[in-house]
Amino acid sequence: MGPHFLSRIFTPRSVAVIGASERPNALGTLVFSNLIDAGFNGELYPINPKHENVQGRKAYPDVEAIGRPVDMVVVATPARTVPGILRHCGEHGVKGAVVLSAGFSEGGRVGKRLEQEVMEIAKEYDLRLLGPNCLGIMRPSRGMNATFSNNRAQPGNLALVSQSGAICTGILDWAESQEIGFSAVVSMGDASDVDFGEVLDYLALDRETRSILVYVEGVRNARRFMSGLRAAARMKPVIVIKSGRHAEGSRAAMSHTGALVGADDVFDAALERAGAVRAMTIQQLFSAARILSSGYKIEGNRLAIVT
The missing domain is CATH 3.40.50.261 (Succinyl-CoA synthetase domains)
Known part of the structure; x- marks a missing residue:
């Protein structure tokens, strides 16, 4: 029996945080800091096109620029940016995503349309998605705290x-x-x-x-x-x-x-x-x-x- 299809989210070997930053109390700042502090035992990449380094780690403008496989992305950017981000991730082989962003089905008609677009993209690229509008996921034994x-x-x-x-x-x-x-x-x-x-x-x-x-x-x-x-x-x-x-x-x-x-x-x-x-x-x-x-x-x- 092969690995479970949710292993890409529960046991990723590499994680990219899209929206990682150093801005106080920003979602991307908190989740990236938590992953570092928990001692994540895989590869960890901050994605932020506005910075060369984030919290002491080399930053990348997008997933493609990493040049290596990424098992899971954590998305901590405004809801309107999520469809484009997930499409780019799907095109470059990412199979797991945790979307922290709010503003989807809980936010009325516009949010529901945005969520439908996200789901169509996820299905197109076989990208499994936890969330959106969630706190994230923890796996303490593996040093993974992908939450804010x-x-x-x-x-x-x-x-x-x-x-x-x-x-x-x-x-x-x-x-x-x-x-x-x-x-x-x-x-x-x-x-x-x-x-x-x-x-x-x-x-x-x-x-x-x-x-x-x-x-x-x-x-x-x-x-x-x-x-x-x-x-x-x-x-x-x-x-x-x-x-x-x-x-x-x-x-x-x-x-x-x-x-x-x-x-x-x-x-x-x-x-x-x-x-x-x-x-x-x-x-x-x-x-x-x-x-x-x-x-x-x-x-x-x-x-x-x-x-």
Whole structure:
């Protein structure tokens, strides 16, 4: 069996950050700094046509100028520039992209048209895309922190997959105080291309991952979601929390990531059928994370509960 088709995003050997800079608090500055600080163990290239060097590294005007294969690009430029950037990357063999930029389906009619253009380009070049409008991805054991978060996850065996970047940072803040580590932290954002089902399919086979936490705002491809969830839950504990249980939450999810949120009782039944466990609150999700990361396994009738 060959490598999983998402290996280009989860285990890239080379990463180019498009929009890398030294401007304080800019997305490109933060994500490039995070990759350096985390000790990324592959080739790292800053892309910025306005600079010869960025954060002590030789800068390139575009991917073509690197002259070597690039597995993944992280795009941290305005939404309007993304289609042209991805087309150029596709023409030069890039197969994985993480798009941090906002302003797509969550931004109304113009954003939806822009997202459709991006998806057509990605499909044309077989370029798989995480995001847009996402925090990014972390693989702590591999020294990869391709996010603009101030958090730095410790290595562990717990995977976190979240549509909300704020939930990612909140859980990472809490996990740091609890000394809980992660095999992967994946911010899905608008999930225009790579979706929950495909990420769960990857994590089901990932040797570094023993259990999975999932925060869902909405599901775009129900069939693929159920397939990935079922595959993962058969092999590892999967804990899922969903926003939009009530009308107000559904409206918030739609404005946040453009997510379509289905009926809550249908979602409940789907999780039960797949074999996943549902958490109803963030506190329950934290509790599940603590239990799953502890390494304890209950066997037989040896569990006592005091309440």
